[in-house]
Amino acid sequence: MKWRKFNRLLHRDIGYICFGLIIIYSISGIAVNHVDDWNPNYVIEIDTLKISEIADSSLSKDELAFLIIEKLSIRDSLQSSFKSSPNKTEFYFEGKTVYADAETAQVVVETVKDRAVFRETNFLHLNAPKKLWTYVADLFAVALILLAISGSLMIQGKKGITGRGKWLILLGIAIPVFFLLLYF
Amino acid sequence: MKRIVLSLLVVFLFASSFNAEDGKKFGNDLTVKEKTLISKILETPNDFVGKKVLVEGTVVGVCKKRGCWIDIASDKEYEKIRIKVNDGEIVFPMELKGKTALVEGEVYVIQPHPEHKKDNEKEGDECVVPEVKYQIKGLGAVVK
Incomplete structure (x- = not known):
């Protein structure tokens, strides 16, 4: 061959x-x-809403979780939670985090989906x-x-590496070299 | 040719079905046997700087764009510690949030940037005084 x-x-x-x-x-x-x-990896949606009932400081973490699940009609089971400050609690569900602020009665729902x-x-x-x-x-x-x-x-003659090809290859090499000289 | 390609595809699919592990592993294997409480590290961080530790806790934050850090909740309320990895060496996916992570790494200190401090002094801004921070350089993790 x-x-x-x-x-x-x-x-x-x-x-x-x-x-x-x-x-x-x-x-x-x-x-x-x-x-x-x-x-480039995720589509993150943020929804903010008010749930006045969460402002009740006597609520335990479990009661707060129950209230949020009910109000937001969340079907997934609660994975875990984290109290980041006396008034702020985070609840983790599959693909969803709910940030509850008892001081402002504000709830932020962050939904993460794969792109x-x-x-x-x-x-x-x-x-x-x-x-x-x-x-x-x-x-x-x-x-x-x-x-x-x-x-x-691959190609011989005028359009091959000995003709037009060599100039295009040189151009292809010159482009990164130019940017190296400019930025490096 | 058709038969070879189809046979290879079947082998790939068969091999991928053996990927189920007991927890998702990231980076190196865990070598430290004894766990250290995060609250203990945060209480006396200087005792741990430069030392390799094994910590456990709920993942309460993940770097959204590059997956280059996770925050782990402490055993005490309101506390957490950041596990930072070298970009690209380990990539933490966002679905780890809420799961329990066992992480091995080295405790290190981040000093406030001197330029930042100088800028604040120049502007007379007394509120924004950067603090010394302690993090763990993550080497390996298992998340369940």
Whole structure:
């Protein structure tokens, strides 16, 4: 088999195998790039309301929990609670935290939902699982290098690496170099 | 080819079904055997600075964006301590809130930033005096 034919075959099949991983890393890459502007993993909703009955200072923590569950019609069972100050108590449910302030009779309900697809892609992209995934990610990185090399050698002639290709490769290298000179 | 790919997918699914653990593990294995009360650490923090401790308590706060810290409730009311991990080394998910965590880590002190103090003095702001804080650098955790 001629080397160029082998190169094309290699590029094609590695490309197919990498398809899923490239999509995962790209989606997550955009998502975590803007972590200062949004939460890439969760959708957090905050609702504030008043429940005048919680202002009763004689209520025990259990009574307060019962009152809140009833008033907010919460169906999940209470996991645990935490008294952060004499007037403030936090109640934890599955995917929900209720902050109760007896002084102001204000209740803040924080509901946390996974941001579908992003949560999973970020989990893999940021190598949260560690273990075997680390080696899968390493292999993916090697595969990307192979894709870059085999891709650049695929076409001969004027549009290949000896013609237009070399200028585009140079441009691709110049972009990160420019930003390194600017910011590093 | 079709048969190979399908066989691999079946193996992946089978292997993933063995992932059920007794509690979710984060970071390194726990090595310290004896638990230390968080209230004890907060009472005399300087006695624990630089020491490895094992603490247990309810997770009452999680870093919302990066999962780089959790707050653990103390055994005493109104108290909690922050477990900070290096970004990316351990990522705590938000669903840990309300669950019980067993965490191993090293107690350390955060000194108020001198520039911050200087700025406050310049502005004559006597209210915002940054305090010395004690945290635990999280190395490993098991959450149930």
